[in-house]
Amino acid sequence: MHNLFLGDLRHHCREFWGIDIKDKSSDSAKVQPHSPQEQTTWLQNVVTYLKQESESKLNRVRKGYLAAVAELNGAVTPAAGFAKRDYINALLTWWKDNKLKGIEIRLPPVFEESTRDFHLQRDRYDVSKFRILDQDTLSSVRADILNTVVPSWMQRVPKNFGSPSHGKLKADQWRTGCLVNLVITLVRLWGTPTATPRQKMLLENFLDLVRAADLATRRTMDEARAEKFDTYMERYLSGLVQTFKHPLVPNHHLSLHLRECLELFGPVHAWWAFPFERFNGILQHLNTNSKTNDMPLTFIRYWYMGANLRWLMATTEWPDNEHFKEMMDVYRTTFRDAARSNPRLASFRPMGSDSAVDFAFSEDAATELPRDIYHALLKRVSALCGPLFSSVFDSVRDLRPSLSTAVNHISSVDHGGVKFGTKTRQLRNSFILFNLPGASSSRAGQIREVFTHLRIEDGKRIIQPFFVVDEYIELTQEHAGLDPYRQFEDLETRLCYNRFTATPRVLALQDIQAHFAALTYTPPEIGSECIVVRSLDRFAATQT
Incomplete structure (x- = not known):
């Protein structure tokens, strides 16, 4: 748009x-800002030096003070230049013409804050261009x-x-x-x-x-x-x-x-214009043999080939066979790597392709989860599919199968072209907003670990990614009232303390709402280091 x-x-x-x-x-490092008191002093110096008609002393004054006094008193003529020398000459000429008329030299108001660039304020808010x-x-x-x-x-x-x-x-x-x-x-x-x-x-x-x-x-x-x-x-x-x-x-x-x-x-x-410009770029980068009569047909033929291939691969239920899984892995890797450098392939993402993603699990590369993370995983799996599994750590066993403690740790998950990764391997993709079942607002966190887990439901192998997320602590009610971001409705930005809760969360992919832009700083009003949570959610607004 x-x-x-x-x-x-x-x-x-x-x-x-x-x-x-x-x-x-x-030049900014060489010019020190002037406080309101210093601004007043330098303006008074302009008056003193002007009454002395001292060109050399006026030349010691910053150009901004000279220009402001000249403009306020009408000393600047339409033909005058904008150099410092021009303002000095204009002031001296104006003073020589008016000093015997008893005219007082008017001075502009000073700024409420320190400034390196003093100038004439046009009104209360001073919104002069530049x-x-x-x-x-x-x-x-x-x-x-x-x-x-x-x-x-x-x-x-x-x-x-x-x-x-x-x-x-x-x-x-x-x-x-x-x-x-x-x-x-x-x-x-x-x-x-x-x-x-x-x-x-x-x-x-x-x-x-x-x-x-x-x-x-x-x-x-x-x-x-x-x-x-x-x-x-x-x-x-x-x-x-x-x-x-x-x-x-x-x-x-x-x-x-x-x-x-x-x-x-x-x-x-x-309906916005981005796809049209994208396709213009695609056409500009395609190799041609300069046969202009054949080019439109060639373009549309390969467009259909690419679209049909991606539709076929995304919508077909391939057999649960190692050969077909290897084929799909090669296909995804080829299209993903090519799309990074070739917009022709990146432009054909079929509807529903996200749901067709299969995740791998290797028994040989499996590691055991710590007990606290395992219990959090069991709780999340039970919320997803019901109480089908028991814990391997239960002292009293029931008839339900135990949920496996074995997982494959990975660095990131690619979901619809968007990556969610660990803070050690994918820092930029680790800051997320997530939703908890029954919660009315989103939480902010950072991904610590990503792993795939294998379970058997009704005789079917389910391989699913999960995320271990460190949750940022929300501001207290007192500090939330001092948050400069929360005062603006619909801005979807807030502060959290830059520290985590004691217990991490284990999330499924569908729990993740969006990434957020993150910046840490210490607000003077709060006195504790905070992190700015600027939501990048493109769908709904759920922050509080």
Whole structure:
């Protein structure tokens, strides 16, 4: 949905915040921020040096102070330049023309916070273009990008996000940068009680756009979700007009019509432009012999061959035979490895392919589970299929067969093209949200181990993957009230303590809801290290 990712998110970052316009990181370490008291002192120095008509002393003052005083007093002419020397000359000329008229030199208000880039504030909130994300804020965003863990399926943004040097960003990168990285950092900085009214206003306006884009691109849609999207989008656009005095552009107008499209056609994945652009890329990368008359037929023939092959392999119930299992393993490995480098194969995923996945189990490679993990596994299996099994550790045996303690440890499970892996081997894919039977909200955790387990049900071999998950401790009620993320409804982001409960969970694949983007830091208000849980669930909202 380029209207949202490029038309709205990118437009907001570039046109209103100045991201990707200029980069002062090379100079930032040399320029120290001025506190409000220092700003007052330097403004007074401008008055003193100007009355002395000392060009050399005015040259010691930072350009921002000179420009602000010149603009406020009307000393800048339309033909004047924007260099420091131009502002000094404009001020001296203005003062010489007006000093005998008894005119007082007006001084601009200072900032409530320290700043390296002093400038004239246009109104209470000061939302002048290119000055929203100052160098300090942008540096925090970049530092958080390096420290934020996102799953391997998600496009990461460049570590120098906000600099022209990283080149053109893809729509998915704008999506990650705005819906994940900027959300994590800006709420951490601007969502606290110490933030200025200007910062809070800018954050609330941006998060209206974030929540609208997130809701619109979910893989499920209903009237309530479409209505929420429209509410956030309308509020965002109203804020743009009121705050930035910015005229709406065609993409903004189009965004107001998306609710009707969502209600008529359902989730955007069924009708957005990504597949068309994907196929354009496929066609561009195909080898041809320049016989243009034969190319369309060749393309469609191989498209059908690939689609039919994947449908056949995914929907056929192959015999429970080692030869057929070896064939399926070779097929999956071939298509999976090829799809990573060849979009032709990655584009043909048949419906229902997830359910056709078979898991292997080797008696020779089996290891025994610890007793506590085994009991947790027995409890989860009983919830899945009923009380069919007893424990091998029971002192009194019943007529039920005992559940085996033997498992095969593996590093990850690939489910529908999404990997869930252990924190030691697949760190990016180890942070998950999961659901417990009967629970009304999701829990956050990190995968410690993954294993496959074999059991016999009604004479049939069932090989199933399970996950040993360390669960993050939820904030106390007192600290939850200090969580800067929870105050924003529908943002699907919260803090947990960066420590685990004493007992790990054993989960089945269907218990896992989604990955989450993770960042650890210590909020001053809480005083304990926490982890940001930014949900990446594309289906439903279940966080509290």
